[in-house]
Amino acid sequence: MNFTDMLRDATAQNNSLLCVGLDPEPTRFPAAMQGDPRKIYDFCAAIVDSTADLVCAFKPQIAYFAAHGAEDQLERLMQHMRANAPQVPVILDAKRGDIGSTAEQYAKEAFERYGADAVTLSPFMGFDSIEPYLAYHGKGAFLLCRTSNPGGDDLQTQRLASVEGQPLMYEHVARLAQGPWNKNGQLGLVVGATYPQEIERVRAIAPTLPLLIPGVGAQGGDAAATVRAGLRSDGPIIVNSSRAILYASKGEDFAAAARAEAMRTRGVLEAARG
Numbered sequence: 673m674n675f676t677d678m679l680r681d682a683t684a685q686n687n688s689l690l691c692v693g694l695d696p697e698p699t700r701f702p703a704a705m706q707g708d709p710r711k712i713y714d715f716c717a718a719i720v721d722s723t724a725d726l727v728c729a730f731k732p733q734i735a736y737f738a739a740h741g742a743e744d745q746l747e748r749l750m751q752h753m754r755a756n757a758p759q760v761p762v763i764l765d766a767k768r769g770d771i772g773s774t775a776e777q778y779a780k781e782a783f784e785r786y787g788a789d790a791v792t793l794s795p796f797m798g799f800d801s802i803e804p805y806l807a808y809h810g811k812g813a814f815l816l817c818r819t820s821n822p823g824g825d826d827l828q829t830q831r832l833a834s835v836e837g838q839p840l841m842y843e844h845v846a847r848l849a850q851g852p853w854n855k856n857g858q859l860g861l862v863v864g865a866t867y868p869q870e871i872e873r874v875r876a877i878a879p880t881l882p883l884l885i886p887g888v889g890a891q892g893g894d895a896a897a898t899v900r901a902g903l904r905s906d907g908p909i910i911v912n913s914s915r916a917i918l919y920a921s922k923g924e925d926f927a928a929a930a931r932a933e934a935m936r937t938r939g940v941l942e943a944a945r946g
Protein backbone atom coordinates (compact mmCIF):
# COMPACT_ATOMS: atom_id res chain seq x y z
CA MET A 673 0.00 0.00 0.00
CA ASN A 674 1.35 3.48 -0.78
CA PHE A 675 2.00 6.16 1.84
CA THR A 676 -1.08 8.23 0.99
CA ASP A 677 -3.42 5.26 1.36
CA MET A 678 -1.75 4.13 4.59
CA LEU A 679 -2.12 7.63 6.05
CA ARG A 680 -5.79 7.88 5.07
CA ASP A 681 -6.56 4.46 6.54
CA ALA A 682 -4.64 4.98 9.80
CA THR A 683 -6.26 8.40 10.29
CA ALA A 684 -9.72 6.85 9.85
CA GLN A 685 -9.06 3.65 11.81
CA ASN A 686 -7.57 5.41 14.85
CA ASN A 687 -9.69 8.58 14.57
CA SER A 688 -6.47 10.47 14.81
CA LEU A 689 -4.47 13.32 13.31
CA LEU A 690 -1.69 12.70 15.84
CA CYS A 691 1.82 11.56 14.98
CA VAL A 692 4.02 10.46 17.87
CA GLY A 693 7.59 11.59 17.33
CA LEU A 694 10.30 9.17 18.47
CA ASP A 695 13.15 11.38 19.70
CA PRO A 696 14.85 9.15 22.30
CA GLU A 697 17.14 11.04 24.67
CA PRO A 698 18.71 8.58 27.17
CA THR A 699 19.28 11.24 29.85
CA ARG A 700 15.49 11.63 30.01
CA PHE A 701 14.72 7.90 30.31
CA PRO A 702 13.27 6.54 33.59
CA ALA A 703 15.72 5.47 36.31
CA ALA A 704 16.19 1.83 35.22
CA MET A 705 17.26 2.94 31.72
CA GLN A 706 18.63 6.39 32.43
CA GLY A 707 21.69 7.48 30.49
CA ASP A 708 21.97 4.12 28.73
CA PRO A 709 21.90 4.45 24.92
CA ARG A 710 21.59 0.65 24.64
CA LYS A 711 18.01 1.08 25.93
CA ILE A 712 16.88 3.29 23.05
CA TYR A 713 15.08 0.44 21.31
CA ASP A 714 13.35 -0.75 24.50
CA PHE A 715 12.18 2.78 25.33
CA CYS A 716 10.85 3.51 21.85
CA ALA A 717 9.23 0.09 21.41
CA ALA A 718 7.34 0.60 24.68
CA ILE A 719 6.08 3.99 23.43
CA VAL A 720 5.03 2.46 20.09
CA ASP A 721 3.15 -0.36 21.82
CA SER A 722 1.33 2.01 24.16
CA THR A 723 0.23 4.49 21.45
CA ALA A 724 -0.17 2.52 18.20
CA ASP A 725 -3.99 2.60 18.34
CA LEU A 726 -4.02 6.38 18.92
CA VAL A 727 -1.94 7.69 16.02
CA CYS A 728 -2.01 8.26 12.28
CA ALA A 729 1.81 8.02 12.00
CA PHE A 730 5.08 7.57 13.86
CA LYS A 731 8.06 9.85 13.18
CA PRO A 732 11.48 8.64 14.35
CA GLN A 733 14.06 11.45 14.17
CA ILE A 734 17.25 9.83 12.89
CA ALA A 735 19.66 12.15 14.75
CA TYR A 736 18.58 10.76 18.12
CA PHE A 737 19.71 7.31 16.99
CA ALA A 738 22.79 8.24 14.96
CA ALA A 739 24.19 10.46 17.74
CA HIS A 740 24.56 7.34 19.87
CA GLY A 741 25.70 5.01 17.09
CA ALA A 742 22.30 3.35 17.53
CA GLU A 743 21.32 2.87 13.89
CA ASP A 744 20.98 -0.88 14.55
CA GLN A 745 18.36 -0.04 17.19
CA LEU A 746 16.52 2.15 14.68
CA GLU A 747 16.50 -0.80 12.25
CA ARG A 748 15.04 -3.03 14.98
CA LEU A 749 12.48 -0.38 15.87
CA MET A 750 11.38 -0.06 12.23
CA GLN A 751 10.95 -3.86 12.10
CA HIS A 752 9.03 -3.72 15.38
CA MET A 753 6.64 -1.10 14.01
CA ARG A 754 6.12 -3.08 10.81
CA ALA A 755 5.35 -6.24 12.79
CA ASN A 756 3.24 -4.75 15.58
CA ALA A 757 1.63 -1.66 14.04
CA PRO A 758 1.61 -2.48 10.31
CA GLN A 759 -1.32 -0.13 9.70
CA VAL A 760 0.60 2.94 10.92
CA PRO A 761 2.87 4.70 8.38
CA VAL A 762 6.36 5.63 9.52
CA ILE A 763 7.92 8.95 8.50
CA LEU A 764 11.70 8.97 8.87
CA ASP A 765 12.62 12.50 9.92
CA ALA A 766 16.03 12.85 8.27
CA LYS A 767 15.80 16.30 6.60
CA ARG A 768 18.26 15.19 3.95
CA GLY A 769 19.36 17.40 1.05
CA ASP A 770 22.30 16.76 -1.27
CA ILE A 771 23.32 16.40 -4.91
CA GLY A 772 21.55 13.68 -6.88
CA SER A 773 24.20 10.96 -6.63
CA THR A 774 24.41 11.34 -2.84
CA ALA A 775 20.63 11.71 -2.55
CA GLU A 776 20.34 8.28 -4.19
CA GLN A 777 22.26 6.84 -1.23
CA TYR A 778 20.13 8.70 1.31
CA ALA A 779 16.98 7.47 -0.44
CA LYS A 780 18.30 3.91 -0.29
CA GLU A 781 19.03 4.37 3.41
CA ALA A 782 15.51 5.66 4.17
CA PHE A 783 13.47 3.28 2.04
CA GLU A 784 15.61 0.12 1.70
CA ARG A 785 17.69 0.03 4.88
CA TYR A 786 15.03 1.37 7.24
CA GLY A 787 11.91 0.58 5.21
CA ALA A 788 10.33 3.99 5.95
CA ASP A 789 7.03 4.89 4.29
CA ALA A 790 8.02 8.56 3.95
CA VAL A 791 10.97 10.83 4.63
CA THR A 792 11.56 14.53 5.39
CA LEU A 793 13.80 16.48 3.00
CA SER A 794 15.33 19.93 2.67
CA PRO A 795 14.39 21.48 -0.71
CA PHE A 796 17.25 23.99 -0.53
CA MET A 797 19.38 22.21 -3.19
CA GLY A 798 16.57 22.06 -5.73
CA PHE A 799 14.62 19.43 -7.63
CA ASP A 800 17.56 17.20 -8.59
CA SER A 801 18.19 16.68 -4.86
CA ILE A 802 14.57 15.48 -4.41
CA GLU A 803 14.16 13.37 -7.55
CA PRO A 804 16.00 10.22 -6.34
CA TYR A 805 13.42 9.79 -3.56
CA LEU A 806 10.56 9.98 -6.07
CA ALA A 807 12.00 6.96 -7.88
CA TYR A 808 10.60 4.94 -4.96
CA HIS A 809 7.00 4.94 -6.16
CA GLY A 810 4.42 4.99 -3.41
CA LYS A 811 6.80 6.44 -0.83
CA GLY A 812 6.15 9.93 0.56
CA ALA A 813 8.58 12.88 0.73
CA PHE A 814 7.88 15.90 2.96
CA LEU A 815 9.73 19.09 2.01
CA LEU A 816 10.65 21.60 4.71
CA CYS A 817 8.50 24.64 3.92
CA ARG A 818 7.73 26.87 6.91
CA THR A 819 9.51 25.27 9.84
CA SER A 820 8.47 25.63 13.48
CA ASN A 821 11.69 27.24 14.76
CA PRO A 822 12.26 31.01 15.10
CA GLY A 823 15.28 30.86 12.77
CA GLY A 824 12.96 29.77 9.96
CA ASP A 825 12.48 33.52 9.38
CA ASP A 826 16.10 33.89 8.29
CA LEU A 827 15.37 32.41 4.85
CA GLN A 828 11.80 31.14 4.59
CA THR A 829 10.07 34.52 4.89
CA GLN A 830 12.42 36.31 2.50
CA ARG A 831 10.97 37.50 -0.81
CA LEU A 832 12.18 35.93 -4.04
CA ALA A 833 12.65 38.93 -6.33
CA SER A 834 13.53 36.66 -9.26
CA VAL A 835 10.18 34.82 -9.21
CA GLU A 836 6.97 36.25 -10.68
CA GLY A 837 4.83 37.88 -8.00
CA GLN A 838 7.81 37.98 -5.60
CA PRO A 839 6.53 35.25 -3.27
CA LEU A 840 8.08 34.47 0.08
CA MET A 841 10.51 31.56 -0.13
CA TYR A 842 8.22 29.17 1.77
CA GLU A 843 5.31 30.09 -0.52
CA HIS A 844 7.49 29.25 -3.51
CA VAL A 845 8.37 25.85 -2.01
CA ALA A 846 4.66 25.17 -1.48
CA ARG A 847 3.87 26.12 -5.09
CA LEU A 848 6.63 23.89 -6.50
CA ALA A 849 5.53 20.97 -4.33
CA GLN A 850 1.87 21.27 -5.28
CA GLY A 851 2.79 21.72 -8.95
CA PRO A 852 5.79 20.91 -11.14
CA TRP A 853 7.88 18.95 -8.59
CA ASN A 854 5.05 16.60 -7.62
CA LYS A 855 5.45 14.29 -10.59
CA ASN A 856 3.96 11.13 -9.01
CA GLY A 857 1.86 12.65 -6.22
CA GLN A 858 4.41 11.76 -3.54
CA LEU A 859 5.17 15.17 -2.03
CA GLY A 860 4.00 16.76 1.19
CA LEU A 861 5.15 19.80 3.18
CA VAL A 862 6.47 20.44 6.69
CA VAL A 863 4.81 23.44 8.31
CA GLY A 864 5.20 24.44 11.96
CA ALA A 865 2.25 24.53 14.36
CA THR A 866 3.90 27.61 15.83
CA TYR A 867 2.74 29.59 12.75
CA PRO A 868 -0.99 28.87 12.17
CA GLN A 869 -1.40 31.83 9.80
CA GLU A 870 1.35 30.48 7.59
CA ILE A 871 -0.25 27.03 7.69
CA GLU A 872 -3.37 28.69 6.28
CA ARG A 873 -1.29 30.40 3.59
CA VAL A 874 0.44 27.14 2.65
CA ARG A 875 -2.92 25.36 2.53
CA ALA A 876 -4.25 28.01 0.12
CA ILE A 877 -1.28 27.43 -2.21
CA ALA A 878 -1.14 23.66 -1.77
CA PRO A 879 -4.76 22.57 -1.17
CA THR A 880 -4.28 18.82 -1.48
CA LEU A 881 -0.79 18.06 -0.20
CA PRO A 882 -0.39 16.23 3.11
CA LEU A 883 1.04 18.60 5.72
CA LEU A 884 3.36 17.28 8.43
CA ILE A 885 2.98 19.74 11.30
CA PRO A 886 5.43 19.60 14.23
CA GLY A 887 5.43 22.14 17.06
CA VAL A 888 2.53 21.25 19.35
CA GLY A 889 3.44 20.13 22.88
CA ALA A 890 6.97 21.13 23.90
CA GLN A 891 7.21 24.00 21.39
CA GLY A 892 3.86 25.45 22.46
CA GLY A 893 2.05 25.47 19.11
CA ASP A 894 -1.75 25.77 19.19
CA ALA A 895 -3.15 22.33 18.31
CA ALA A 896 -6.72 23.49 17.64
CA ALA A 897 -5.63 26.46 15.49
CA THR A 898 -3.39 24.09 13.56
CA VAL A 899 -6.30 21.82 12.66
CA ARG A 900 -8.52 24.74 11.65
CA ALA A 901 -5.77 26.22 9.47
CA GLY A 902 -4.53 23.04 7.81
CA LEU A 903 -7.16 20.32 7.57
CA ARG A 904 -9.27 20.04 4.39
CA SER A 905 -11.43 17.13 3.23
CA ASP A 906 -8.92 16.44 0.44
CA GLY A 907 -5.90 17.88 2.25
CA PRO A 908 -4.71 15.70 5.14
CA ILE A 909 -2.63 16.81 8.11
CA ILE A 910 -0.31 14.90 10.45
CA VAL A 911 0.27 16.74 13.74
CA ASN A 912 3.46 15.67 15.47
CA SER A 913 4.26 15.78 19.18
CA SER A 914 7.48 14.21 20.49
CA ARG A 915 8.87 15.29 23.89
CA ALA A 916 5.51 16.11 25.51
CA ILE A 917 4.43 12.51 24.93
CA LEU A 918 7.74 10.64 25.34
CA TYR A 919 8.58 12.31 28.64
CA ALA A 920 5.09 12.78 30.09
CA SER A 921 6.45 10.93 33.15
CA LYS A 922 10.01 10.50 34.43
CA GLY A 923 8.99 7.30 36.20
CA GLU A 924 8.59 3.63 35.35
CA ASP A 925 5.03 4.47 34.25
CA PHE A 926 6.42 6.38 31.24
CA ALA A 927 4.57 4.27 28.66
CA ALA A 928 1.21 4.62 30.41
CA ALA A 929 1.81 8.37 30.85
CA ALA A 930 2.73 8.66 27.16
CA ARG A 931 -0.52 6.93 26.28
CA ALA A 932 -2.52 9.31 28.47
CA GLU A 933 -0.85 12.38 26.92
CA ALA A 934 -1.33 10.97 23.40
CA MET A 935 -5.03 10.42 24.16
CA ARG A 936 -5.35 13.96 25.47
CA THR A 937 -3.63 15.47 22.42
CA ARG A 938 -5.63 13.33 20.01
CA GLY A 939 -8.79 14.54 21.78
CA VAL A 940 -7.85 18.21 21.32
CA LEU A 941 -7.15 17.59 17.63
CA GLU A 942 -10.39 15.65 17.14
CA ALA A 943 -12.45 18.34 18.90
CA ALA A 944 -11.02 21.01 16.59
CA ARG A 945 -11.89 18.87 13.61
CA GLY A 946 -15.56 19.38 14.42
Ligand SMILES: O=c1ccn([C@@H]2O[C@H](COP(=O)(O)O)[C@@H](O)[C@H]2O)c(=O)[nH]1
Binds near residue numbers: 862864891912913
Ligand atom coordinates in the same frame (compact mmCIF):
# COMPACT_ATOMS: atom_id res chain seq x y z
O1 LIG B 1 9.89 22.54 11.50
C1 LIG B 1 10.18 21.51 12.11
C2 LIG B 1 10.56 20.35 11.49
C3 LIG B 1 10.81 19.24 12.25
N1 LIG B 1 10.73 19.27 13.59
C4 LIG B 1 10.98 18.01 14.32
O2 LIG B 1 9.78 17.61 14.98
C5 LIG B 1 10.04 17.15 16.30
C6 LIG B 1 9.41 18.08 17.31
O3 LIG B 1 9.66 17.64 18.61
P1 LIG B 1 8.87 18.23 19.91
O4 LIG B 1 9.52 17.53 21.06
O5 LIG B 1 7.42 17.89 19.76
O6 LIG B 1 9.11 19.70 19.93
C7 LIG B 1 11.56 17.06 16.41
O7 LIG B 1 11.95 15.77 15.99
C8 LIG B 1 12.06 18.08 15.40
O8 LIG B 1 13.32 17.72 14.86
C9 LIG B 1 10.35 20.41 14.20
O9 LIG B 1 10.25 20.50 15.46
N2 LIG B 1 10.08 21.52 13.46
